[in-house]
Amino acid sequence: MRLAPLLLALAFALPACALHAQTRIPDAAVDKAGQLREQALASDLGWKITESLTTEVGPRLAGTEADARAVAWAKAKFAELGYDKVWTEPVTFPKWERRSESAEVLGEHAQPLVLTALGGSPGGTVEGEVVRFADLDALKAAPEGSLAGKIAFVDYQMKRQRDGGDYRNGGGVRWGGPSLAIRKGAKAFLMRSAGTDKSRAAHTGNTGFEDGLEPIPSAALSTIDADQLARLVALGPTRVRVALDCGFDGEYTSQNVIGEITGSERPDEVVLLAGHLDSWDLGTGAIDDAAGIAITMATGALLKPLQPKRSIRVVAFANEEQGLWGGRAYAEKHASEVAKHVISAESDFGAGRIYGFDSSAREGEKAAFDKIAAALAPLGIEAMPGEGSPESDIGPMTRQGMAWAWLGHDGTHYFDLHHNAEDTLDKVDPEALAQNVAAYTVFTWLAAQAEGDFGSAPKAADAED
Known part of the structure; x- marks a missing residue:
């Protein structure tokens, strides 16, 4: 009779981690993962799906007629691939349209410039002297009112990195530059494209304006035209005319398209995979993010015959490009189901070979993390604890x-193509794409078969990430 109180006292004395039953991945599942890896490497399903979306739908700017066709395509593709359930969930957002855009240098050195409007920019035709800034900090340092009647030009050159880490700076110019320029008095904003290429393909991408500021026409120059404008400004005062016909036009309701393979033993527990269905309008969105849609759709289809224990849910998110609208809508709708989402992974960084694996479960579920990492290692993937993070649309959830997993793509050349007209099917390497599918298939299978969880649990909205 004294044993029970003793055990209770001992339980309170032990650290919490000692009471937690460690998640276990059965040996049979690990053995099957090896077979799945080879099967996925030999499959061209990922390529066929990428080809289908980029060919049959093409560019898929959120809110356009092509957006609606992409939704219909995704529903049909999930059904064709044999998913047990297919449904949609509405996502409503402001509709931004691009109609036309041009720019030219005026005066003695008159010539055209290649640019593209930033998403969210208003339209308008503006003429003014260009003031060049080497980076965002230089623009911040400009005296208030010093750009009155002028055009701000931030000429930051992104650095090429495997993890794409310098996007925080290149993208930061796009996100923060227009509002800064307004505060300094500018009547238009130009930037060197947030890209690592040398081409005349300008990179678009979303921007925004701080509350209380009157938006100004904002655009990105191709990297070659940014070089040209910088040389012209160095010669002396340079005037440019920017003409943008674009802007918001009401609201639009698109759809998150969801396909699910029903779990054979724990159907209410979900392994969530994702990509985003929309793209910018300049290319066909092959690496951003038709490849991600294909990788995740193919993963579910390849695993269905094995009847995984947990359900595999693949979400083709709406309008990621203009503000994570689909991801935020999903998180709001499924906020009460966080614990049922056992773990998640999203492919939204191109189709380069996956080189790294990380997870929010790397410490609490170390044994499971290590087994998944070992199964991924033959694909050239290294366990990189602390290096990864959840990708775009799954962030709100x-x-x-x-819980999340990161399967890190090699992004060395990703920003050559990001958001520009060169993002087309021919840039996707079929062998690298197959390696991506193999990595996702191995990870998803082991997560679906694991005994125990990966730490998903509701937390307060204001809790630290």
Whole structure:
């Protein structure tokens, strides 16, 4: 009779981690993962799906007629691939349109410039002297009012990195530059494209304006035209005319398209995979993010015959490009189901070979993390604890407590193509794409078969990430 109180006292004395039953991945599942890896490497399903979306739909700017066709395509493709359930969930957002855009240098050195409007920019035709800044900090340092009647030009050159880390700076110019320029008095904003290429393909991407500021026409020059404008400004005062016909036009309701393979033993527990269905309008969105849609759709289809224990849910998110609208809508709708989302992974960084694996479960579920990492190693993937993070659309749900995994793509050349007209099917390497599918298939299978969880649990909205 004294044993029970003793055990209770001992339980309170032990650290919490000692009471937690470690997640276990059965040996049979690990053995099957090896077979799945080879099967996926030999499959061209990922390529066929990428080809289908980029060919049959093409560019898929959120809110356009092509957006609706992409939704219909995704529903049909999930059904064709044999998913057990296919449904949609509405996503409503402001509709931004691009109609036309041009720019030219005026005066003695008159010539055209290649640019593209930033998403969210208003339209308008503006003429003014260009003032060049080497980076965002230089623009911040400009005296208030010093750009009155002028055009701000931020000429930051992104650095090529495997993890794409310098996008925080290149993208930061796009996100923060227009509002800064307004505060300094500018009547238009130009930037060197947030890209690592040398071409005349300008890179678009979303921007925004701080509350209380009157938006100004904002655009990105191709990297070659940015070089040209910088040389012209160095010669002396340079005037440019920028003409943008674009802007918001009401609201639009698109759809998150969801396909699910029903779990054979724990159907209410979900391994969530994702990509985003929309793209910018300049290319056909092959690496951003038709490849991600294909990788995740193919993973579910390849695993269905094995009847995984947990359900595999693949979400083709709406309008990621203009503000994570689909990801935020999903997180709001499924906020009460965080614990049921056992773990998640998203492919939204191109189709380069996956080189790294990380997870929010790397410490609490170390044994399971190590087994998944070992199964991925033959694909040239290294366990990189602390290096990864959840990708775009699953971010809102992970902030609510959903566990995540990171399968890190080699992004060395990703920003050559990001958001520009060169993002087309021919840039996708079929062998690298197959390696991506193999990595996702191995990870998803082991997560679906694992005994125990990966730490998904609701947390307060204001909790630290």
